[in-house]
Amino acid sequence: MAVLNDKRLNEEDEMPKIKALTKLMQELEDQLVVCMRCGMCQAVCPLFRETGLEADVARGKLALLDGLLQEMFKDPQGVYDRLNKCLLCGSCAANCPSGVSVLEIFIKARAILTGFMGLSPARKLILRGMLSRPEIFDRAAEWGLKFQKIFTRPANEIIGTSCARFVSPLLKDRHFMPLATVPFHRQTASLNTDKGRSGLKVFFFVGCLIDKIFPQLAQDVIDVLNYHEVGVFMPQKQGCCGIPAISSGDLKTFNRLVRYHLEIFDAEKFDYMVTACATCTSTIKKIWPMMADKISDSIQTKVDEIAQKTLDISQLLVSKVGLEKGGIEDSNTAVDVTFHDPCHLKKSLGVAAEPRALINANPAYRLKEMPEADWCCGLGGSFNLQHYKLSSNIGKLKRDYIKASGCSVVATGCPACMLQISDMMSRSADKIVVKHPVEIYRELL
Amino acid sequence: MINPALLREFQTVLGAENVFTDQADLLTYSYDAAVLAAVVPALALRPVDSESLSRVVRLCNENQLPLTVRGAGTNLSGGTIPIRGGVVLLTNALDKILEINSEDMYAIVQPGVVTAKLAAAVEAKGLFYPPDPGSQAVSTLGGNVAENAGGLRGLKYGVTRDYVMGLQFFNAEGESIKTGSKTVKCATGYNLAGLLVGSEGTLGVFNEITLKLIPPPARQKAMFAVFNDMDRASETVAAVIAHRIVPATLEFMDNFTIRAVEDFSRAGLPVDAAALLLIEVDGHPAQVEEDAGKVEYLCRKIGADSIRVAKDAAERDKVWAARRSALSALAKLKPTVVLEDATVPRSKIPEMVRAIQDISKQCDISIGTFGHAGDGNLHPTILTDRRDKEEWERVEAAIETIFDKALSLGGTLSGEHGTGIAKSCFLEKETGLATIRYSRRIKAAMDPNNILNPEKIIGYSNTR
Numbered sequence: 001m002a003v004l005n006d007k008r009l010n011e012e013d014e015m016p017k018i019k020a021l022t023k024l025m026q027e028l029e030d031q032l033v034v035c036m037r038c039g040m041c042q043a044v045c046p047l048f049r050e051t052g053l054e055a056d057v058a059r060g061k062l063a064l065l066d067g068l069l070q071e072m073f074k075d076p077q078g079v080y081d082r083l084n085k086c087l088l089c090g091s092c093a094a095n096c097p098s099g100v101s102v103l104e105i106f107i108k109a110r111a112i113l114t115g116f117m118g119l120s121p122a123r124k125l126i127l128r129g130m131l132s133r134p135e136i137f138d139r140a141a142e143w144g145l146k147f148q149k150i151f152t153r154p155a156n157e158i159i160g161t162s163c164a165r166f167v168s169p170l171l172k173d174r175h176f177m178p179l180a181t182v183p184f185h186r187q188t189a190s191l192n193t194d195k196g197r198s199g200l201k202v203f204f205f206v207g208c209l210i211d212k213i214f215p216q217l218a219q220d221v222i223d224v225l226n227y228h229e230v231g232v233f234m235p236q237k238q239g240c241c242g243i244p245a246i247s248s249g250d251l252k253t254f255n256r257l258v259r260y261h262l263e264i265f266d267a268e269k270f271d272y273m274v275t276a277c278a279t280c281t282s283t284i285k286k287i288w289p290m291m292a293d294k295i296s297d298s299i300q301t302k303v304d305e306i307a308q309k310t311l312d313i314s315q316l317l318v319s320k321v322g323l324e325k326g327g328i329e330d331s332n333t334a335v336d337v338t339f340h341d342p343c344h345l346k347k348s349l350g351v352a353a354e355p356r357a358l359i360n361a362n363p364a365y366r367l368k369e370m371p372e373a374d375w376c377c378g379l380g381g382s383f384n385l386q387h388y389k390l391s392s393n394i395g396k397l398k399r400d401y402i403k404a405s406g407c408s409v410v411a412t413g414c415p416a417c418m419l420q421i422s423d424m425m426s427r428s429a430d431k432i433v434v435k436h437p438v439e440i441y442r443e444l445l
Numbered sequence: 446m447i448n449p450a451l452l453r454e455f456q457t458v459l460g461a462e463n464v465f466t467d468q469a470d471l472l473t474y475s476y477d478a479a480v481l482a483a484v485v486p487a488l489a490l491r492p493v494d495s496e497s498l499s500r501v502v503r504l505c506n507e508n509q510l511p512l513t514v515r516g517a518g519t520n521l522s523g524g525t526i527p528i529r530g531g532v533v534l535l536t537n538a539l540d541k542i543l544e545i546n547s548e549d550m551y552a553i554v555q556p557g558v559v560t561a562k563l564a565a566a567v568e569a570k571g572l573f574y575p576p577d578p579g580s581q582a583v584s585t586l587g588g589n590v591a592e593n594a595g596g597l598r599g600l601k602y603g604v605t606r607d608y609v610m611g612l613q614f615f616n617a618e619g620e621s622i623k624t625g626s627k628t629v630k631c632a633t634g635y636n637l638a639g640l641l642v643g644s645e646g647t648l649g650v651f652n653e654i655t656l657k658l659i660p661p662p663a664r665q666k667a668m669f670a671v672f673n674d675m676d677r678a679s680e681t682v683a684a685v686i687a688h689r690i691v692p693a694t695l696e697f698m699d700n701f702t703i704r705a706v707e708d709f710s711r712a713g714l715p716v717d718a719a720a721l722l723l724i725e726v727d728g729h730p731a732q733v734e735e736d737a738g739k740v741e742y743l744c745r746k747i748g749a750d751s752i753r754v755a756k757d758a759a760e761r762d763k764v765w766a767a768r769r770s771a772l773s774a775l776a777k778l779k780p781t782v783v784l785e786d787a788t789v790p791r792s793k794i795p796e797m798v799r800a801i802q803d804i805s806k807q808c809d810i811s812i813g814t815f816g817h818a819g820d821g822n823l824h825p826t827i828l829t830d831r832r833d834k835e836e837w838e839r840v841e842a843a844i845e846t847i848f849d850k851a852l853s854l855g856g857t858l859s860g861e862h863g864t865g866i867a868k869s870c871f872l873e874k875e876t877g878l879a880t881i882r883y884s885r886r887i888k889a890a891m892d893p894n895n896i897l898n899p900e901k902i903i904g905y906s907n908t909r
Contacts, residue, residue, distance in 0.1 A: 033780040033832065037478045039519045043561075043582040052491075052537040053470070054518065060473035063483075067472045072483070078469030097773035098782070 018074050024112045025069045032069065034100045035062045041092035041102075046376040046394045047085070055082045058092035058102045065109050080113045085387060087380030087394075088247055089343035103348075104290050107246060111291070114249025127245045132253040134239030134260070138185065141212050145179045152178065156426035158433055163426075172388055175426035177213050177419050184215035190236040191222065192268065196229025198321055203270045204234040205284070207241060207277040209415035217415065220442040221276050221313055227445045228321045233268045241275075241283040246291065247381055255295050258288055262302050272320065273310040276438055278351075278414035279381075282344035285310045312345060313438055314354035314413060326363045326444045334366040337440065338405035340398065340421065341374035342414035355413045358437040362444040370405035377412075379420035392424070399424040402432065409433045411440055447488050451508055455490060458500050463538070465489035474533040477520040478580075479867050480783050480831060486513070486527040491535040495652050498539065502650050503619030505532055505896050513898050514646040516557060516585030521784055522865030524592060524645045529899050534650070536587050543653065545570055550658045551610055551627050556587025556651040560594075563656075573661035575602035578861065579772065587651045593643030595861030597768075600819035601693045601727075602659075604861065606642045611655035614641060617892040627655055640887075645863055646898040648891050662727035665693065666737045667761040670749040671718045675699065675802070677748040678720035679795035682818045684743050685724075686791050690736050695819025696723040696768050699798070702775060702813040702826075709774035712767045718750070722818070723768050725761075768815070772826065775813045779828035785844060787851035788860030791821040800850045801825045808843040810836065822860035848874070864902040872902070 041058040042048050054060035064079045066072075086106060093102040119127065130137045148162075155163040155175045162178045164171040184206060195201040202225065210218050225232050239260060245253035265273070275281045285307045292303040317323055337359055345351045352374070359367050378384075378394025398421065402410045410425075410432055412418055422434050447455075447466075456464050465471060466488060475483035487510075492498040505512040511531030518525050527533050536557035543553040547570050554563060560581040567574045577596035578584055584594065590612070595604040611625025624637035641648055672678035682695060698706070698721045707714040714721065722744070726736040737754065744752050755761040776782045789797045798814065801823070805812040816824035825847055829840050848858050848871055858868045858875050873881055884903045889895070 030780075033830070036480075036776055036782050037476055037518075038776075039478060039517055039580065039583055042517055052535075054473035055470050063473055063476060064469055067483075072485070073468045073472055075468050078467055082469055098776035099773075 018071065018076070021076055021112075021116050022069055022071060024116065025065065025109070028065060028105055028108060028112075029069060031101050031105050032062060032066050034098055035059065036098050037063070038097055040095065040097055044091040044095045046089060046091065046378060047087060047390065049397075050390055050393050056085060058096075058100070061086065062100065062102070062105065065105065076113060076116060080117055083109055083113065085383070087343075087376055087378065087383050089376040089380065090347040091343065091376060094347040103286075107287060107290065110247065110249035111251045112249075115251065119248065119250055123248050123250065127248060127250045127253045131240050131244060132256045134237055137208070137239065138183070141179060141183065145181065148179055156429065158431045159422045159426045161422050161426040173427065174388070175423045177422050179212055180215045182215065184211045184218040185236065185238075187215060187219070188222070188234070191232050191234040193226075193231050195231035198228050198230045200272065200320060201231030201233060201270045202316065203265060203268070203273040204232050205241070205273055205275040205280055206234065206238055207275055207280040207415070208239075209419065210277055211238075214415050214418065214436070217276055217436050217439060220436070220439050221274075224313075224317065224438060224442050224445065227324075228317070230321060231270075233270050235264050235267060238264065241280040243279055243283045243287070244381055246283075246287055251291070251294060254291065258292065258295065258303065259299065262299065262306070265306060271309070272316055273306060274313050274316050275310075276313045276413070276436060277416070278312060278342035278344035278349075279416050281310055281312045282348040286348055312349065312351050312354065312413065314358050315351055317441070318354040318357050323357060323361045323441070324445060326361055329363040329366060331366070334364060335409055336368050336405070336407040337365045337409040337411050337435070338368050338370040338402060338407040339373060339437070340370070340377060340402070340410060340412040340417060342412055342417045343374070343376050345413050346374050355411070355437040358441040359411055362440050364443065365409070365440055368405050368407055370401045370407075372401055375401065377417045377420040377424075379416050381416065384420065391420070395420050395424040396428075399428055399430070403428075403430065407432065409435055411435045411437050413437055447510070451504065452488070454504060455488070455501070458497050458504070459490055459492060463491040463493060465491075474515060474518070474535075475526065477515075477518045477523060477525040479521050479523040479526070479865065480781060481523045481526060481866055484526050484528050484530065486533040487530050489533045489535060491538050493538045498650065498652060499615050499619040499621065501532075501534060502615045502617065506617045506619065506894055509894050510896060511899050512650070512896050514556075514587070514591070514650055516588035517559070517580065517583040519580040519584050520588065520592065520865060521786070521862040522859065522867040524863050524865040524898070524901055526866060528866060528901075531896070536585060542566055545572070545658070546627070547572060549627060552656045552658055554586050554654050554656065556585060556590075556654060558586050560584045560586055560589055567658055568661070571661070572658040574608065574656060574658055576605045576608060586654055586656070590642055590651060590654055591644065591646050592863040593861070595817070595820075595822065597694045597696065597817060599817055599822065599861070600695055601691045606639075608657045609638050609642050609654065610657050612638045612641055612651060613653040614649035614651045616649050617894065617897055621652070622649060625655060643863065645865060645901045647888055647901050647903070648897060650897070662693070664730045664733045665725055665727040665761065666733050666754065667723070667725040667764045668737065668741065668752060668754040669764050670722045670724065670744040670752040671715050672720045672722070672748065673718060673750050674748060675719040675798060676795055678722055679798045679818070681722060681744055681747045681749065682794050683792050684747055685740055686819065688739060688743060690726070690739055692724050692736070692740065692819060693727040694723070694725045695817070697721070697794075697798075697814070697816060697818035697823070698723070698768070698771060699802075699814040701811070702771050702815045705774040705778060705813060706767055706770055709777060710767065710770050712763065714767060715751075722749075723764055771813075771815045772824075775826050775828060779811065779830055781829045781831040783827040783829065783840060783844065784862075785825045785827065785847060786816075786822060786860045786862045787825070787847050787856060787858055788820070788822040789851050789854045789856035791819065793854040793856065794818055794821060794823070797821075797823060797850065797854060797856070801847060804843050804846050804850070808839045808846070810839055810843055812843070817860070820860070821856065845871070866901060869900070869902055869904045872904070
């Protein structure tokens with residue numbers, strides 16, 4: 001591995017370096033070979049619809065990884081850049097005729113290539129310096145809150161977004177949801193209640209976005225769980241599920257976060273682990289087990305157990321608890337609401353009926369489907385930071401679909417989608433409220 | 446390597462953002478859906494209008510650069526692999542439906558329009574564009590015309606060729622050539638459209654395509670018949686046709702495919718059945734009833750063990766969902782899928798199906814067979830792993846035996862996937878050498894520098 005770290009590489013040194021990379025990539029070979037290059041992913045890739053470039057669609061990226069593996073060319077940086085230009089929405093995998101594990105390949109390849117190329121200094125600072133240490137992350141967010149008031153102004157009252165007060169290279173023309181004045185962990189540091197008539201106790205994994213931007217949503221979850229007499233275990237100092245780290249290929253931070261949380265989970269017995277964030281659920285349920293073998297066998301066993309128990313809040317309420325029914329809808333007063341399927345719920349976990357059931361339970365709302373409800377909103381986590389224009393173009397399409405539904409409320413089960421949709425609606429000056437299905441359900445109780 | 450002055454000229458013509466020179470980008474234009482070796486082009490170009498398309502073609506010709514046009518890259522015979530390097534020309538920025546004319550029932554499109562998008566746009570106007578190749582969700586009309594793509598509806602509605610009314614294309618010099626018309630009848634000039642359809646980009650580069658539209662059928666009725674004996678199923682296909690019934694679709698699945706689909710989709714298919722026929726008749730309601738009755742009668746008479754008629758749209762969708770998932774279900778079984786399309790006169794279907802089963806046994810390889818039995822176009826689908834060299838040799842032997850059998854039955858090497866690279870060396874078997882020489886002379890006359898998708902269809906030499 002000494003060769004890999006030699007900064008004075010010249011042409012002659014490239015060969016052993018590439019050989020080492022090829023070797024690392026061999027673990028992907030059996031999965032890569034499954035792609036038959038049929039190209040059907042072009043029909044469903046949100047990025048490809050915008051750019052029309054083969055390197056942006058799964059088939060192209062898989063061919064690039066295969067090209068590196070077969071040593072058809074020697075440009076790991078070129079592959080790395082293209083691999084990172086992806087929403088990881090999983091639309092391709094969900095529609096792949098030959099069942100290629102696209103996300104698993106991409107995530108593992110990002111980890112391999114990041115290990116090989118090294119993390120960029122900015123990512124290192126954010127991921128290793130902050131995200132991997134929940135306490136530091138919390139404190140940084142509090143500092144951010146102080147600056148937020150100086151640099152930003154309200155943009156859309158209905159949606160609750162802000163935008164930059166003056167030209168900012170960082171914020172660009174984003175309309176973003178501001179950091180909450182008091183993050184959830186400052187409102188309720190921890191909880192440990194007994195199971196009631198539901199006979200269930202759950203671990204509530206809050207997640208960063210809900211804690212720092214949508215604390216009211218965490219309260220809604222707790223209220224709903226209390227109503228149904230579901231015992232709640234919510235220890236203090238929870239951190240990030242690790243998706244920003246693993247999607248940047250930062251195995252070190254990801255592993256650290258997994259270990260950190262496994263220790264927290266061990267403190268109490270619970271039947272299910274729930275989140276109100278599609279991305280957290282999908283990360284814990286799908287990505288943790290996918291990557292845990294890199295840590296150790298015993299961690300793998302624990303992670304598999306947790307993944308088994310992990311549910312989206314809507315799944316828990318619909319299939320384990322049973323929903324409250326709110327009577328008959330009044331067609332004169334019911335508010336029209338449309339639902340956006342988060343990729344991490346529908347495509348990753350196959351959960352689409354349950355959040356709709358939460359909405360349908362409340363007779364004050366009437367669910368009206370938008371066209372292509374499961375078309376990605378375009379956020380894609382750090383994709384939005386790296387490729388804001390593309391992310392916005394994809395988001396704008398989503399906004400047009402939402403607008404076409406004619407509804408005054410759009411609901412979605414992922415705070416990340418809520419951020420993106422808020423930005424898009426606010427920039428179009430739409431008066432459409434963004435809600436989480438749990439919020440709509442809580443209003444009923 | 447492309448010389449820097451020429452590269453700059455391409456950049457001026459197309460805008461730098463439509464000129465791709467990075468190795469990583471170029472690698473993604475080195476393959477298509479055929480199981481063949483990839484070849485990386487020297488350059489990829491994406492024209493955004495007719496004028497720049499024409500100039501790119503002319504520049505390639507002047508600089509003797511091979512030019513391979515690429516739509517969605519779903520080709521199954523290697524037609525879009527730039528085998529001599531050079532330029533890959535992307536059509537997906539030429540994606541406008543220029544006109545849908547309801548009164549005269551035609552549509553004019555640019556080559557990069559996706560097939561399913563045109564079909565949907567046409568349907569919204571109460572008309573019908575029937576060709577429905579399996580890749581229609583992504584395939585482009587330019588590609589469909591260049592490959593003469595088929596689909597499930599070929600039996601009754603024909604294939605892409607039957608819907609091309611006119612073409613405007615660029616020859617190798619970049620001059621605009623017009624053939625055909627918006628009129629139903631057109632008797633002027635050579636039928637160049639007839640020559641260009643299925644020419645796989647070897648004779649010209651499409652700019653505008655005029656397509657025939659028809660009224661949609663008023664009603665459909667779908668059914669599926671289960672057979673415990675393969676021969677009876679294929680005899681039924683022949684009998685339906687012999688009784689002068691033309692179903693819109695008449696599809697076949699063998700036991701291997703049925704089991705794969707059932708494992709994959711749990712659709713409730715009879716896994717013990719030797720074969721399934723999926724049949725849809727369409728047209729005037731009265732005729733649909735009559736035809737459906739006759740088909741049902743024939744199925745029972747020849748020996749279907751059971752037959753189920755779809756009661757409503759949902760049941761009909763279920764029937765077709767099973768058929769549509771056939772390739773996916775098979776593809777999931779092994780890493781490499783070779784989808785063949787040797788086609789025989791429909792009366793020879795029973796013999797061809799038996800031959801494929803024998804070949805599968807002889808060569809000891811897995812072959813799932815499904816396909817458009819009604820038009821004689823079966824899809825023997827070979828499941829293998831291209832990394833297994835020994836097995837791959839047996840696969841190649843099996844393919845050649847399938848070709849020989851199809852030809853001996855008076856059939857063709859390809860019903861709808863085209864010749865491309867994959868079948869060019871076998872073409873002589875089907876047509877004879879004189880036909881290939883004749884074709885090569887046409888090619889040499891139209892494209893003296895041999896820049897237009899060289900080596901496709903007619904192989905290497907221009908002089909043999």
